[in-house]
Amino acid sequence: MALARQDRIAAGEGWRPRRLLVTRSSLGFAQGRAIVERAAALGVEIVELRGDRLALDLPNDPRRAYALAKSTLAVVVAPPSKRRLQPIAPSADWRVDLAEGCPAHCSYCYLAGSLKGPPITRVYANLDEILDGLAAYVGQGRVTSGSRDRAHEGTTFEASCYTDPLALEPITGALSTTIAWFGRWEAPVQLRFTSKFADVDPLLPLNHHGRTRMRASINPPLFGRFEGGTAPVAARVAALARMAAAGYPVGLTIAPIIAADGWEAAYSALLDDVAASFAAARDIDLTVELITHRFTAASKAVLDSWYPGSSLDMGAAGRTTKRTKFGTEKQVYDAATMRALRRFFEERIGVVLPAARILYWT
Numbered sequence: 001m002a003l004a005r006q007d008r009i010a011a012g013e014g015w016r017p018r019r020l021l022v023t024r025s026s027l028g029f030a031q032g033r034a035i036v037e038r039a040a041a042l043g044v045e046i047v048e049l050r051g052d053r054l055a056l057d058l059p060n061d062p063r064r065a066y067a068l069a070k071s072t073l074a075v076v077v078a079p080p081s082k083r084r085l086q087p088i089a090p091s092a093d094w095r096v097d098l099a100e101g102c103p104a105h106c107s108y109c110y111l112a113g114s115l116k117g118p119p120i121t122r123v124y125a126n127l128d129e130i131l132d133g134l135a136a137y138v139g140q141g142r143v144t145s146g147s148r149d150r151a152h153e154g155t156t157f158e159a160s161c162y163t164d165p166l167a168l169e170p171i172t173g174a175l176s177t178t179i180a181w182f183g184r185w186e187a188p189v190q191l192r193f194t195s196k197f198a199d200v201d202p203l204l205p206l207n208h209h210g211r212t213r214m215r216a217s218i219n220p221p222l223f224g225r226f227e228g229g230t231a232p233v234a235a236r237v238a239a240l241a242r243m244a245a246a247g248y249p250v251g252l253t254i255a256p257i258i259a260a261d262g263w264e265a266a267y268s269a270l271l272d273d274v275a276a277s278f279a280a281a282r283d284i285d286l287t288v289e290l291i292t293h294r295f296t297a298a299s300k301a302v303l304d305s306w307y308p309g310s311s312l313d314m315g316a317a318g319r320t321t322k323r324t325k326f327g328t329e330k331q332v333y334d335a336a337t338m339r340a341l342r343r344f345f346e347e348r349i350g351v352v353l354p355a356a357r358i359l360y361w362t
């Protein structure tokens with residue numbers, strides 16, 4: 001019997017779009033054709049477009065338009081401007097996009113402030129061109145290549161800035177291709193991705209040669225109501241442990257850290273659960289990235305329209321304005337809250353995950 005969408009994700013089987021839009025140029029690439037074949041085999045409706053313009057045909061009603069956009073995957077060709085890599089501190093030297101957009105429904109999603117227009121997901125058909133362009137960036141970055149503490153990671157390429165690549169893997173296969181490609185690339189390089197999904201089965205047998213680090217993006221189950229359409233946290237942690245057993249370097253992205261009532265007990269229990277999952281692991285290469293909740297006026301406006309009933313606190317109380325190096329402003333927790341959060345995480349991680357390396361706090 002076919003599983004409902006959320007049941008499939010809970011069972012670790014990944015997301016499936018309702019319809020696949022295919023631009024004409026994308027069919028000129030083997031990856032574009034492979035995505036169409038995979039989608040057709042899964043029973044997804046395929047819409048082949050006459051040209052390269054995405055005709056979304058969304059209803060006027062904002063709720064229905066949102067739902068249809070989120071369940072649409074488009075196969076497009078990444079133009080040269082999208083293949084020019086940008087630095088992505090503090091995660092990695094460079095951002096590499098295999099896709100843009102995400103099918104999940106997180107009421108704090110940072111993509112709301114980054115990507116414009118209806119929230120459809122676009123996946124790139126010219127994956128080979130994207131990967132072939134990476135060699136020019138080796139040794140050029142400042143986050144890991146130019147850092148004393150992280151230089152051993154090599155030149156790092158982050159694939160989760162504008163998407164959750166594991167969410168799309170059942171349809172695209174792009175993450176497996178990229179991991180295997182890095183596995184063959186005999187150079188001081190590392191692919192990085194983070195995910196709120198759990199279907200890692202296709203990744204386990206790949207010849208990754210330790211050149212891909214997966215992180216599980218986690219938050220306590222208490223905040224699960226803010227993470228619609230994702231895999232349960234316990235499944236994400238279990239998936240990460242399986243990746244570690246398959247020899248991958250792994251990590252935790254604890255994000256966004258939310259200072260709502262009960263946060264201390266909730267994050268304590270979360271860290272205890274992670275420690276229990278890795279208790280039997282030997283020689284594990286485990287990192288932790290700590291990212292506090294933040295938003296901009298623009299992202300708040302988009303998120304309020306997408307998730308009007310969300311109880312996620314985006315009020316002014318307990319917040320302060322931080323100006324970015326690009327001159328924009330974002331709302332972060334005030335100094336006292338930040339201090340309390342940071343002290344808690346650094347102490348607690350030191351106790352329950354003493355072998356873990358904290359990469360950054362932000």
Ligand code: SF4
Pocket residue numbers: 101102103104105106108109110111162163164196230
């Ligand atoms: S899983 Fe990540 S990218 Fe996807 S909606 Fe949630 S926060 Fe956004």
